Amino acid sequence: MTNRDEVDYVSGRTRVFGIVGHPIEQVRSPEMFTAEFRRRGRDAILVPMHVLPGDFDAILPPLLRMQNLGGLVFTIPYKARACVLAQVLGEQAQVVGAINALVKSADGRWQAEIFDGLGCVEAFRRRAIPFAAQRVMLLGAGGAGSAIAVAVAHQRPASLCIFDVDAGRATALAAKVARAHPDVAVTAGAATTTEIDILLNASPVGMLGDARLPLQVDTLPRGLVVFDAIVKPERTPLLALAEGCGCTTVQGREMMRGQISRMVDFFLA
């Protein structure tokens, strides 16, 4: 058998992971998780699994009985819906009410967690920028914002203020996070850059061709740390302004790398 007859990256012994979403073609998890498995010397692969919303309940529960399925990643529109598949729900997933990773643990039970926020925290940890005792302003209380709020609150900042164009959504998230972290001053309020140390954008403003800023400012304080969860473009209008003002910046891509690393830890534990 010549090399030409075989590839070297999949065999009968390969552990299979999947990303479940609708649509699926745009996801980047297959190439990125599989690369991380390889870097760690594990014979595993993550493949796309395109499941229509009307098929989710029929396909997913039985699929978990496939013996060599190591775990699943969930993306739009299934992060909340996938909670029902977990027998053990992680601390952050319980507060957020959504998961993006499901893994079969050693005892055979399926455990789940959401890593969107943990990826942001991991990106800051890798840059040695602490959240503890800092005053944090978060823009956006949607799916990503919720997960980031919960993960950041877990780091015991001095305060966490949440803004959303939908004020009710910001208030609801602040109340939920405050209940889980009574030791942190969590509030909903206006978007501001004064009397804060870290500015986090988890809103979609600035994505792709969008030239807008997620808050109305002309300049930013030099000492501010500015993070944007947006991955494309790497340099959002907000990060461009922050760089121009001499701020420290953290990119969405760093969060994505941090998240993949934490999720692979979870998958291979």
Place this chain on the structure above:
Amino acid sequence: MTNRDEVDYVSGRTRVFGIVGHPIEQVRSPEMFTAEFRRRGRDAILVPMHVLPGDFDAILPPLLRMQNLGGLVFTIPYKARACVLAQVLGEQAQVVGAINALVKSADGRWQAEIFDGLGCVEAFRRRAIPFAAQRVMLLGAGGAGSAIAVAVAHQRPASLCIFDVDAGRATALAAKVARAHPDVAVTAGAATTTEIDILLNASPVGMLGDARLPLQVDTLPRGLVVFDAIVKPERTPLLALAEGCGCTTVQGREMMRGQISRMVDFFLA
């Protein structure tokens, strides 16, 4: 994003195929089919799917609703059981009563065929050795033997004689093939090397460390074509004897290559 962050062989656009079996670790289809997809420039991968017998009916029918699933290969112990998944059963699968490939056709229906025998015929075709008008002796009337008998009969040999240590099994297969091919002289009978042109071994005798021959002979006629379906070892005791007697030999590995090629034609049609 550096190359190190990604692999190049799987993405959100990759079409997924699977091999379903129990056990699964020993299968070679993942590396071989995936290599064949690549040779043909297709973005597709075949992964192992380990399904326990008690889970087959729960997992398989819903799995077929996964939108980017291109098709499935079935191996031990599911070749007969998988027939229920097909809405259109191929000509050979109907006679054999088993399938090893299931594909979603353009009209959305799942069609199935068995390629074990077609792989043998393809191996002979590649070597330009015809079955038509030849006298064929087949040893073994099990799963592989049944598929080979049906595929070879389809090539209109002058005669096809089937031997099995279980005489009833040989008789039943001969009757089944004769019904499907009334124009071919199909019989069950003793293993012989006289008055035949082609000798096919589809019994397990000679596999791995087994030093036996599948029929009791000391020598073989020089003009005989001798085929062994066994893949390991490449040179079975039967093929070694045939080579020593100056016969033309065809290896199991050639059948495997022929089969994969025909199955990928079926998957990508």
